Amino acid sequence: xxxxxxxxxxxxxxxxxxxxRRVWTLAYATMTQLMRMKILPFLLVFCVLVAAMGFGxxxxxxxxxxxxxxxxxxxxxxxxxxxxxxxxxxxxxPKDLEDRTLYTIxxxxxxxxxYVLGKLLGVLMLIASGLVIIDAVLSLVLWLQQSxxxxxxxxxxxxxxxxxxEVVAQxxxxxxxxxxxxxxxxxxxxxxxKASVVTTVALLLSCIASSTLFTIVITxxxxxxxxxxxxxREFVLQPHLGSTSVRITSFLLAAICPDLAQFDVVDSVANxxxxxxxAVYEMTGIAALYMTVYLFVTHLVFxxxxx
Amino acid sequence: xxxxxAVSVNHLTKVFKGSLGKGAFRAVHDVSLTVNxxxxxxxxxxxxxxxxxxxxxxxxxxxxxxxDTRIFGIPSTEVASRRxxxxxxxNPYFYKHLNGRETLHFYGKLCGMGGEKLKSxxxxxxxxxxxxxxxxxxxxxxxxxxxxRLGLAQALIHEPQLLVLDEPTAGVDPSGSRIIxxxxxxxxxxxITVLVTSHLLEQMQxxxxxxxxxxxxxxxxxxxxxxxIAVENQTEMVLENASxxxxxxxxxxxxxxxxxTRMLRSGHPRTTLERLFLEATNEPKxx
Numbered sequence: 001x002x003x004x005x006x007x008x009x010x011x012x013x014x015x016x017x018x019x020x021r022r023v024w025t026l027a028y029a030t031m032t033q034l035m036r037m038k039i040l041p042f043l044l045v046f047c048v049l050v051a052a053m054g055f056g057x058x059x060x061x062x063x064x065x066x067x068x069x070x071x072x073x074x075x076x077x078x079x080x081x082x083x084x085x086x087x088x089x090x091x092x093x094p095k096d097l098e099d100r101t102l103y104t105i106x107x108x109x110x111x112x113x114x115y116v117l118g119k120l121l122g123v124l125m126l127i128a129s130g131l132v133i134i135d136a137v138l139s140l141v142l143w144l145q146q147s148x149x150x151x152x153x154x155x156x157x158x159x160x161x162x163x164x165x166e167v168v169a170q171x172x173x174x175x176x177x178x179x180x181x182x183x184x185x186x187x188x189x190x191x192x193x194k195a196s197v198v199t200t201v202a203l204l205l206s207c208i209a210s211s212t213l214f215t216i217v218i219t220x221x222x223x224x225x226x227x228x229x230x231x232x233r234e235f236v237l238q239p240h241l242g243s244t245s246v247r248i249t250s251f252l253l254a255a256i257c258p259d260l261a262q263f264d265v266v267d268s269v270a271n272x273x274x275x276x277x278x279a280v281y282e283m284t285g286i287a288a289l290y291m292t293v294y295l296f297v298t299h300l301v302f303x304x305x306x307x
Numbered sequence: 308x309x310x311x312x313a314v315s316v317n318h319l320t321k322v323f324k325g326s327l328g329k330g331a332f333r334a335v336h337d338v339s340l341t342v343n344x345x346x347x348x349x350x351x352x353x354x355x356x357x358x359x360x361x362x363x364x365x366x367x368x369x370x371x372x373x374x375d376t377r378i379f380g381i382p383s384t385e386v387a388s389r390r391x392x393x394x395x396x397x398n399p400y401f402y403k404h405l406n407g408r409e410t411l412h413f414y415g416k417l418c419g420m421g422g423e424k425l426k427s428x429x430x431x432x433x434x435x436x437x438x439x440x441x442x443x444x445x446x447x448x449x450x451x452x453x454x455x456r457l458g459l460a461q462a463l464i465h466e467p468q469l470l471v472l473d474e475p476t477a478g479v480d481p482s483g484s485r486i487i488x489x490x491x492x493x494x495x496x497x498x499i500t501v502l503v504t505s506h507l508l509e510q511m512q513x514x515x516x517x518x519x520x521x522x523x524x525x526x527x528x529x530x531x532x533x534x535x536i537a538v539e540n541q542t543e544m545v546l547e548n549a550s551x552x553x554x555x556x557x558x559x560x561x562x563x564x565x566x567x568t569r570m571l572r573s574g575h576p577r578t579t580l581e582r583l584f585l586e587a588t589n590e591p592k593x594x
Contacts (some may be wrong), residue, residue, distance in 0.1 A: 016386040025416040029402060036404040099400035104461060107366045107394035107471070108417045111386050306323075307368040 006017075016109045023118045030122020031129075034088050046080060050137055063272070065149060066178035070187075071270040073138055078191045078266065081127050082223060085199035087093070088123050090215035093206045102307060115301045120203050120295065127195050135188045139180055146179030177272040186280050187269040194263035194286035198223050200294040201258065207301045225253055226260035234261075258290045311380040313469045314342035314365055315501035318374035321360050334360040336524040337374070342517075344468070347491060347501040349511040349532075352521035358504045359397075361521070362473055365502070366394055378469060390418075393462030397474040399454055403447035405455055407438050410442035410446055411464055425464075432460035437486065442501060452483025470494060472503040476510060488514050512536065541571070 050073050096102040105115060153171050157163040202219040209215045225232070231255045237242055242250070263283055265275050320337040335357040342348040363369040365376045367383040381388040411429040415421075420428065420463050433439045436456040440447045441449065449457065455475060462470055468494050472491070476484040484507075491514045494501055511518060512532055520528040528535060546553075554573060561570045 009310070012390055013381055013387055016390070019419065021421075022417055022419070025413065029405075029413055033405055100396040100398070101400060101402065103366075103396045104394060104401070105401060105417060106368060107389055107392060107420070108465070109386055109389045110417050138588055158442060171377065259578070304370075306370065307363065 012256060016111055018111065018114060022110060022114050023121060026110075027117025027121035027125060030092065030119050031125045033092075034123065034126050037088075046076070046134060050134065050141055063174050063178050066146060066175070067270050067272065069142065069145065070178075070184065071266065073186050074191065074266040074270065077131070077134055077138075077188070078194065080132060081191055081195035082198050084130070085123060085127055085195045086202045086216055086219045086223070088126070089119075089199050089202035090206050090212045090219065092119055092123070093203075094210075094212050098307065105133070112303050112305075116203065116207070116298055116302050117241050117295070120200060123199050123203075124196055127199070128192060131188055131192050135185060138188070139184060142184065143180045146175055150175045180236065180272075183269045183273075183275050186275040187265050189280065190263045190265045190283055193283055194260055197260065197263075197287050197290045197294075198226075200291045200298070204294050204298040204301065207298050207305060222257050225257045225259065227255060227264075228261075229254060229259035230261055258294075259286075262286050298300075311336040312341045313344045313346075313379060314340070314348075314502055315362065315380075316340045316365065316374070317376070319361060319364055319371050319376060320373040321357075321364060321369060322372045329367045334524055335364070338521070338524070338526045340526060341376075341528060342469075342500060342502050342520050344500055345495065345498050346516040347495050347503065347514055347520040349515035350502065350504045351506070351508060351511055351518055351523065353506075357522040357524040358521055359473060360524075361469060362502070362504065366471060390465075391468045392468070392471060393465070393467035394471045395455070395458040395462045395473065395475055397477055398451075400463070401446045401454070401457065403445060406443050407433065407446050407449070407460075408442040410457060410459055414461040415464045420465060428464060428466070429460075432463055435463070436460045436490070443499075450483075452479045452486075455479055455483065455487060459487065467499070469500045472501065472504055475503060476505060476507060484510070505517065519579065 005038070093102075096105070102115075106112065150172065153175070154163065154168065157167060157171065199218065201222055203216060205218055206212075206215045232250050236247060236250050236254055241247075263277070263286075265283075268275060317339050319335055319338045320333070323332045323334055325331045338357065338361055340348075340350075340361075350361065352358050360369060364371050365378065365383055367376075367386070367388060370384065376383040378388040381392055402413070405413060408429055411432055412425060415425040415429060430439075433442050436459055438453060438456055438460065441453060446454070446457065459472075459475070462472075475487050475491070479487065488510055491501055491503065495514075495516075501514075503511070503515070511549050515532050517529070518535065519526050558573075560568055561568055
């Protein structure tokens, strides 16, 4: 009959440690899995839209036109990244569970934290790739538009005989400030940070909820509340406002929801204001903190989840 | 030398908490079983008998309400216990955008494998499961039988000492089913322990050394297949080329013996429908 092996000869009892290589394997598989969901044509449509917005809008004045272009394109980009982050994340876990892929993965020596982190990184990598492509298109369109507008304004000034060096320099400064600067990239970075925080929230909710629709709806609600975080905080800090139950609810909402207004630099960038490097570091730090906390809670939930 | 079984389940009880308005459900009640190293153990029972829950507890996918499960002595709740396990779930699906070879590489990498070792192991598994020709085809286009075989290949990729197979032949045609059963028998000869569930009892009878029968969340029978199915007070004798005269003599002898001895039946043994099917479908195509 069966031969009995001593345990030392049979298997290693050493604990399985966190492995960046394993996380990368899961993240890469997640990214390619999402790419198969026809995300690239959508990205292409967005790029065409950006180009059309850049060249198709009627000429008002160089400053307004560049500002309007940035507001519109960055606004759409923000919505796109958040919607993609929420929907993709909400679909991933239930799909793996439905297809039993989760069973085959977790029955290997794969710690659940590695799995969750791999899934999150996969979604974020795809969002980041999309944003890099769109940022490049946006930069190109903005630079072309900036050059064209400057030439047109210069020609106008020349025909009006107002092309004194001071006026030309002023015009050049206005167009340069509203044109392609590092601010545009910082705005795209802020959009990525906001999408990353929202995606981590979606991951946490998808570990708790059994319904994809529930995850999507609640994450959207949290995203909306997150944009009004300052208002809720102000309300909670005023001792005489509202009933006790409303105050407790507001406090809980403020504690649970991330303050997404921290990442709102799109308007500033559109207005040509300079985003200081310190603010970029601060945003990055806040996003990292939020993601660490949400990911930690996600791990606590997922490690106890019955599959 | 300590005797450590491949799988030990000790007084396992699993109660699922009821959702809103529903009471708790006890899926498994005080189940104990042991799978020894190198044997093929079959867990059988009707739907809802607790087989899958027991399997999931063994794999650490579910936490027991009471009792414990161990793999080679390591509690199933520890990730380290999965180093030595390969699992094939019922009706497995894989990432459809990957092909067969990429799927094996993916699972190998999850187990910490890489480089030439992973490549050669993946090729070996593709050959073992007969999927060499389909290695570059996307998994989305695989038939059910091919998916099951790919499932077996991924379960074996990291050279586990224990294989857990949940309904490995469910929904597979007789030829595919035969291949899978032959593989299970081959695993045994390679010294791999197999824990398998199936509704197809004849198939379990063929491949298992021991079986446990579950019903209503409890283990109701357990033992060696021969012992469980043997009819203790009957003896079977199969003769080849026996003449009618010899058969008449044997019959006369039995009658002469008297006492409680009786000839219950004699006739030609029948082949199985499965064997007939395989013979018929494997016949060379007529021009």
